[in-house]
Amino acid sequence: MNLYIYGVIIINITMQLLRLKELLSEKKITSKSFAESLGFSQNTASNLVNGKSFPSGKDLVAIAQFFEVEVKDLFLSESEKILKPIYIEEDGKYIRIGEIDPEKLKDI
Numbered sequence: 748m749n750l751y752i753y754g755v756i757i758i759n760i761t762m763q764l765l766r767l768k769e770l771l772s773e774k775k776i777t778s779k780s781f782a783e784s785l786g787f788s789q790n791t792a793s794n795l796v797n798g799k800s801f802p803s804g805k806d807l808v809a810i811a812q813f814f815e816v817e818v819k820d821l822f823l824s825e826s827e828k829i830l831k832p833i834y835i836e837e838d839g840k841y842i843r844i845g846e847i848d849p850e851k852l853k854d855i
Contacts, residue, residue, distance in 0.1 A: 765795070765798065765801070765821055765822060766821060766822065767795060767796045767810070767821070770814050770816070771796065774814060778793060778796055781796070781813070784813055785809055785813055795810075803837075804835050804837045804842060804844070807821065807835075817845075818844045819845025819846060821845070822844075822846070822847055831847055832845075832846055833845050833846060833847050
């Protein structure tokens with residue numbers, strides 16, 4: 748799976764885009780509970796939460812359902828305002844999954 752922003756392939760920036768730690772903290776959920784509920788190994792969950800790996804499109808949807816948020820809310824905090832679309836490529840199709848503040852990309 749590749750992440751596209753403005754039609755440009757962005758590889759290995761996903762670590763800084765997901766806000767799983769923030770959501771776990773907000774909802775008072777342990778990473779162990781997160782892993783068990785979604786059928787992830789502890790190692791996989793830890794890698795997702797710590798930004799060492801990125802979930803598939805299917806897993807993004809499952810994670811959003813787990814947190815009871817929209818997929819875009821896995822990426823953005825409510826304070827972000829200037830947003831650009833984020834797409835994933837899956838089976839040759841582009842699926843819009845949310846938006847991101849382009850300012851966040853400057854530090855990558």
